[in-house]
Amino acid sequence: MSTPATHNGFDEASLVARAKAGDANAFSELVRHYDRRVFRMAKQITQNDDDAEDVLQEAFLKAYTHLDDFQGNSKFYTWIVRIAVNEALMKLRKRRSDRSVPLDEPIDTGEDEVAREIAVWDENPEETYSREELAELLDEAIQSLKPAYRTVFILRDIEELSIEETAEALGLSISAVKSRLLRARLQLREKLTRQFKRKGDDAFAYL
Numbered sequence: 001m002s003t004p005a006t007h008n009g010f011d012e013a014s015l016v017a018r019a020k021a022g023d024a025n026a027f028s029e030l031v032r033h034y035d036r037r038v039f040r041m042a043k044q045i046t047q048n049d050d051d052a053e054d055v056l057q058e059a060f061l062k063a064y065t066h067l068d069d070f071q072g073n074s075k076f077y078t079w080i081v082r083i084a085v086n087e088a089l090m091k092l093r094k095r096r097s098d099r100s101v102p103l104d105e106p107i108d109t110g111e112d113e114v115a116r117e118i119a120v121w122d123e124n125p126e127e128t129y130s131r132e133e134l135a136e137l138l139d140e141a142i143q144s145l146k147p148a149y150r151t152v153f154i155l156r157d158i159e160e161l162s163i164e165e166t167a168e169a170l171g172l173s174i175s176a177v178k179s180r181l182l183r184a185r186l187q188l189r190e191k192l193t194r195q196f197k198r199k200g201d202d203a204f205a206y207l
Contacts, residue, residue: 013072016070016072016076020070034076038059038081040159041088041155042055042088046091046092051091054091055084059084063080078165079169081159082168082169085151089147137192142188144191149184152170152180153184
């Protein structure tokens with residue numbers, strides 16, 4: 001689900017045009033509209049409040065500085081997400097010397113290659129765990145993914161960008177996004193299987 005350009009009086013295209021013409025208030029309105037989503041996404045990637053705050057500030061500062069480079073071929077939110085993702089991944093590399101697959105490296109991952117039999121859950125996790133505990137377990141599983149997979153999963157399944165918007169935000173092909181998303185979902189299912197065993201119906205149907 002993508003953010004509409006005009007929603008509840010918010011006209012993204014008009015605000016961007018005004019901001020490019022030098023209207024600082026228009027850019028501030030864009031920041032106010034998107035800062036919480038960008039911060040949440042940055043925190044999911046960096047796993048750190050301070051780093052997420054830095055990413056938020058750096059992303060909007062770079063967006064403001066390079067606003068003339070935004071051609072309007074995509075939504076402003078998609079553009080700011082791409083800037084923020086790059087900033088967040090740089091934070092990870094500096095902090096942990098992350099050696100995971102870079103986002104621009106293509107991965108040939110067919111479903112037949114990664115598909116495997118996943119243990120069924122023979123208990124209902126909703127009966128065993130509270131909603132808060134389930135959310136915590138899922139969050140831990142997401143954070144355990146490699147950044148290249150975690151970022152795709154966050155943008156597509158948490159932030160609800162479309163496949164096309166996710167590919168555009170990350171500078172990836174649609175096929176690369178699909179394959180990484182498949183990998184992420186399978187890995188999450190495997191990790192959650194260690195906690196839950198339930199026959200037949202998945203508790204996390206969207207995975």
